Amino acid sequence: MDWLFLFEVTLAGIGGGGLYALAGLAFVMIYKATRVVNLAIGEMLMLGAYAFFAFAAGMNWPVPVAIVAAIAVSAVLGGVVERVAIRPMLGESPISVFMVTVGLGSIMVGVVELIWSADQRRLPEFIPNEPIFLGEAFVSPKIFYSFLVAVLLVAVSLAVFRWWRGGVALRATATDQAAAYAMGINVPRVFSLAWILAAALAAVAGIAVGAIGGISSSMGIFGLSVLVVVIVGGLDSVLGALVAGLMIGVLEAWAGAYLGGEYKLLVTFLVLVAVLMVRPYGLFGTQEIERL
Amino acid sequence: MRIATAKESYQLDEALFDSATQRTWAVLLGVALVLYPFLASDYWLYLACLVSIHVASATGLNILTGYTGLVSLGQAAFMGLGAYTVAVLEHYFGTMFLFNLLAGGVVAMLGGIVVGIPSLRVKGLYLAIVTIAASFLAHFLFVNSGFTGGTGGMTVPPAQVFGLALDTSFRIYWLIVPVTVLMVLGAANLFRTRIGRAFIAIRDRDISAEVLGIPLLRYKLLSFGLSSFYAGVAGGLWAYFFRVVTPESFPLIMSIFFLAAIIVGGMGSILGGILGAIFMTMVPEVLRIMVGWLPIEGDTLQYVAPVRTIVFGLLIVGFLIFEPHGLAEVWRRVRRFFHLWPFRN
Numbered sequence: 001m002d003w004l005f006l007f008e009v010t011l012a013g014i015g016g017g018g019l020y021a022l023a024g025l026a027f028v029m030i031y032k033a034t035r036v037v038n039l040a041i042g043e044m045l046m047l048g049a050y051a052f053f054a055f056a057a058g059m060n061w062p063v064p065v066a067i068v069a070a071i072a073v074s075a076v077l078g079g080v081v082e083r084v085a086i087r088p089m090l091g092e093s094p095i096s097v098f099m100v101t102v103g104l105g106s107i108m109v110g111v112v113e114l115i116w117s118a119d120q121r122r123l124p125e126f127i128p129n130e131p132i133f134l135g136e137a138f139v140s141p142k143i144f145y146s147f148l149v150a151v152l153l154v155a156v157s158l159a160v161f162r163w164w165r166g167g168v169a170l171r172a173t174a175t176d177q178a179a180a181y182a183m184g185i186n187v188p189r190v191f192s193l194a195w196i197l198a199a200a201l202a203a204v205a206g207i208a209v210g211a212i213g214g215i216s217s218s219m220g221i222f223g224l225s226v227l228v229v230v231i232v233g234g235l236d237s238v239l240g241a242l243v244a245g246l247m248i249g250v251l252e253a254w255a256g257a258y259l260g261g262e263y264k265l266l267v268t269f270l271v272l273v274a275v276l277m278v279r280p281y282g283l284f285g286t287q288e289i290e291r292l
Numbered sequence: 293m294r295i296a297t298a299k300e301s302y303q304l305d306e307a308l309f310d311s312a313t314q315r316t317w318a319v320l321l322g323v324a325l326v327l328y329p330f331l332a333s334d335y336w337l338y339l340a341c342l343v344s345i346h347v348a349s350a351t352g353l354n355i356l357t358g359y360t361g362l363v364s365l366g367q368a369a370f371m372g373l374g375a376y377t378v379a380v381l382e383h384y385f386g387t388m389f390l391f392n393l394l395a396g397g398v399v400a401m402l403g404g405i406v407v408g409i410p411s412l413r414v415k416g417l418y419l420a421i422v423t424i425a426a427s428f429l430a431h432f433l434f435v436n437s438g439f440t441g442g443t444g445g446m447t448v449p450p451a452q453v454f455g456l457a458l459d460t461s462f463r464i465y466w467l468i469v470p471v472t473v474l475m476v477l478g479a480a481n482l483f484r485t486r487i488g489r490a491f492i493a494i495r496d497r498d499i500s501a502e503v504l505g506i507p508l509l510r511y512k513l514l515s516f517g518l519s520s521f522y523a524g525v526a527g528g529l530w531a532y533f534f535r536v537v538t539p540e541s542f543p544l545i546m547s548i549f550f551l552a553a554i555i556v557g558g559m560g561s562i563l564g565g566i567l568g569a570i571f572m573t574m575v576p577e578v579l580r581i582m583v584g585w586l587p588i589e590g591d592t593l594q595y596v597a598p599v600r601t602i603v604f605g606l607l608i609v610g611f612l613i614f615e616p617h618g619l620a621e622v623w624r625r626v627r628r629f630f631h632l633w634p635f636r637n
Contacts, residue, residue, distance in 0.1 A: 037417045088613045095363050096612050098417055099555055102548055103608030110602030114595065224424070231421050266432050269425035273410065276422060280413045290499060 008137045009257040010250055015143035017249020018150035023205040023226040024233065024241030025157055026198035031235050032174035033194030036086055037098045040105035041202060042223015048074040048203025049123070049210035049219065050112055056124050063126040071203045078199025079192050087191065105220060113217045120216040127211055146208035153204060154242060157197075161238070166193055174236070224265070225252070228272045234285020244283060294631040306484055308477075325473070329465045337461035343573045344472040345529050350553045350569040351479045351562065352522020357551065358559035359483065360515040361495030362411055366404075366423035368546035369430035370520040372539075373400040374527030376434060379446040379537045384439070389451035389458075393471070393528040400524025401517045403430070408516030412509050415498075427544055434539035445538030448531045458532065468529050475522055480562045482518075491515055495560070552604065556611045558618030567619040575607065576600045 023041060030038050038044075051073040055066035085104055089097045127146075132139045161167040172180040173190045181187045206215075209222055229248045233240025248268055255267040281287045294313070299305045309315045329337055353367045374396035381392045407426040411419055434440050450459040451467060458464045482488040490511050493501040502508050531537050549572060557568020583596050611618060629636075 085609055085613070092612075092616065094416060095420075096555075096616065098363075098420070099551065100609050100612050103552070103605040103612070106548075106605030106608065107602050108605075110598045110600070110605060113598035113601060117594070118597075227421060227424075231418060262432070262435065265428050269428050273422055273425050276414050276418060277410055280415075280418060 004136060005257075008139070009253050011134065011137055011139050012143055013250035013253025014246055015139065015147040015249070016253060017246035018147035018154075019205050019208055019245075020226060020229045020249050021242045021245025022150040022153055022201060022208075023222070024229040024245045025154055025238060026201040026205065027226055027230045028233075028236065028238055028241045029157075029170070029194050029198045029201070031230070032238075033170050034082075034086065034191050035094065035097075036101065037094065037235070038101045038198075039098060039223065039227065040081075040101040040108065040220075041226050042220035043105040043108040044074065044078065044199055044202040045206030045209060045222055046112060046215065046217070046219040047077060047108055048199075048206035049215045050116060051203065052207045052210070053116075053121060053123055053215060056126070063124070067204075067207060070207060071200050074203030074206075075196045075200040078195040078197075078202075081199075082192050082195035086195070087188070105223075109217050109220060116217070118217045120214050122214050123207070123210045140212075142212045146212060149204065149208060153201060157201065158238070160197075166190075170194060225268060228268045231282055232272055232275045234282030236286055237282065237284035240282055240284030308480055308484070325469055329462050334461055337465055339573070339577060341461055341465055341468045341533055343570050344468045345526050345533060346550070346553065346569040346573050347566050348472045348475050348529065349523050349526035350550050350557070351476050351565045352519045352526065353550045354554045354557075354559065354562065354565035355479055355482070355491070355522065356515050356519035358554055358561065358565065359488070359495060360491040360512065361498075362408075362512060362515060363416065363420040363551070364423045364516075364519065365420050365544065365547045365551065366407060366426045366430075367519075367523050367550040368542040368544065369423075369427035370400040370404055370523035371527030371530060371546070372430055372434060372537075372542035373403045373520075374524030375531035375537045375541070376440055376446070376527075377524070378528040378531040379448045380439060382448050383446055389453070389467075389532065393525055396528035396531075397521040397524040400527065401521040404516040404520025404523075405513050407520075408513045411512045411516065423547075424544065427542075427547060430542075431539050440539075443539060445536060445541070448535045448537060450535060451532045459535075464533055468533065471525065471529060475525065476562065476566065479522070479565075483562075487511070487514065492560075549604075552608045554618075556607055556618055558620030561618070561620040563623060564618050564620035567623065571619060572604075572607070575603060579603060 023045060026044075027038055027041050030036055030041075048070055052066055052070035055061045055069045056063055059066075061069065081104060085100055086097065089100055127142050129141060132141050132144045161171060169180070169185045169190050170193065172183065172185055173187055177187055180190070206219070209219065225248065229244045230241050232248065233242075233244030248271070251267055251271060252264045255263045259267070275283065279285075294311070297311045299310070304310065309318050328340060332340065349367060349371055353364060356362050356364050374393075377396040377399040378392045381387050381395055387395075403426075407423060410422050414422055434445075435443055440446060450457040451464070452458075453467075456463070458467055483492070490501070490506045493504060493506055494508065494511055494515075498508060501511075527542070530541075534541075550569075553568035553572040554565050555568070556571055557566065558564025579600055580596055583599060615621065
């Protein structure tokens with residue numbers, strides 16, 4: 001057994017898992033505030049990455065400006081989507097809302113294909129290229145810096161949840177909408193806020209994913225892994241998304257390295273089924289008590 | 293205005309076609325289905341067969357999702373199971389097509405029951421995700437089973453009826469459409485029985501249903517089994533129709549297509565499943581024709597696929613927001629208009 005190889009693979013997995021955790025955080029944010037299972041999360045990542053592509057490659061803006069612009073565009077889109085498609089579905093069955101997000105995902109894929117065609121594209125290189133060594137193990141710089149960004153953003157989000165007024169309002173709404181409303185929190189605005197923040201996070205994750213593996217209109221498949229992550233972690237648990245994100249990232253890396261690329265999704269989904277059979281509400285999710 | 297529909301017994305009230313008007317229309321529809329292949333061109337025959345396969349599969353999904361309330365995103369995978377069963381049986385054993393179709397249905401049914409096992413513990417969206425997992429598992433099996441031809445898939449010889457090969461759209465029409473009609477009638481009748489009513493009770497409130505004495509596990513698995521049986525037979529028809537089966541033939545988007553079809557058509561309504569499947573199959577074709585009319589220079593075909601994807605999404609979102617009960621509700625509204633015609637206009 002080659003321990004160095006295992007270590008390197010694990011590091012790459014943790015790096016990739018950081019992005020899962022980030023996207024999972026975006027997902028959980030939406031779920032906690034609005035109880036919407038957002039299957040379009042992968043497509044939101046994709047839109048963020050394409051917005052960056054348009055600004056950085058199409059208009060030749062400097063990379064930092066392009067990143068900020070992409071995040072802004074994505075955030076606005078998130079707000080618009082919430083207002084136009086999700087708000088009217090308030091109070092409908094969760095399945096219907098879920099299907100609305102499926103439809104939204106399809107629309108986003110179509111729009112991207114219409115503008116940029118379905119071909120795979122490369123984002124301009126903007127991540128430092130010197131190889132990075134942790135001890136003896138080599139880590140791809142792209143994965144390393146993406147992981148750093150993910151950790152940073154997760155920390156910022158957690159701080160926002162903890163201390164910022166908006167974050168507190170978000171948590172209050174997640175706990176009890178009616179009570180939050182009675183305390184003067186503008187719940188509809190919290191809904192918008194959750195989608196805007198989540199879309200912004202998704203854009204960052206999308207840019208990072210695109211920088212590592214290139215962008216294409218089928219990037220949304222990343223969303224499936226994110227879905228597995230949040231379900232394994234528990235839909236309404238931030239901690240769950242982070243832990244499960246790293247876990248799934250490492251598992252995928254191991255499966256990819258030792259079994260072959262086609263086993264990646266298989267392994268993650270088997271883990272998903274196994275976890276659901278034992279803990280149907282995920283590792284850290286709140287167990288819902290059903291009343292008649 | 294509708295008259296002379298007084299019902300004198302429960303039997304009459306429960307009948308599948310409960311008025312002379314309905315019976316007339318049903319007969320007319322039957323005649324139209326018989327005459328259709330003699331009048332339609334090859335392209336329209338092809339579409340009719342495709343629509344018919346989709347109707348069969350969507351009806352199956354409607355039993356599970358529309359009537360039992362269990363959301364499944366694995367319908368395409370079960371169709372794949374059916375299609376591969378047919379392909380394998382034809383390839384290695386050369387058995388009769390009816391037997392193959394049934395076997396396809398049964399294999400898919402067993403698959404469905406296995407996938408349904410978590411449904412007692414896992415509900416709602418979690419269950420939908422489990423079925424996604426099942427579809428990836430199925431895809432993996434199709435690629436790596438060894439006897440299924442790997443990524444290249446398998447070719448299927450045409451179905452043989454008394455030495456006659458069903459190798460044209462005109463001939464296969466006579467296999468696909470009757471089978472679909474039978475399956476749809478079967479589903480419609482199912483909801484006049486104890487089993488069907490149990491499904492509906494589970495959909496409305498599963499805990500209450502259990503309190504009423506409906507064994508949840510058995511009926512949920514039964515629903516999964518029936519639904520996948522429909523998918524399996526539809527998949528078998530699909531295999532005989534396209535005559536080549538690959539792992540990529542049954543992607544996740546196809547499962548979403550069927551779910552979209554019953555949403556657009558109307559969940560929990562047999563008519564809805566039919567209308568939805570017809571509508572969702574025809575829209576891309578209509579789009580293709582319409583894009584051809586557009587005054588755009590150059591190659592317009594490259595816009596067709598993205599526009600289809602967008603319209604597909606718009607239809608799902610639009611119907612859910614503006615017409616959540618689907619086309620079946622529109623149909624009912626039109627019918628009500630005629631029933632009440634001189635009095636309300």
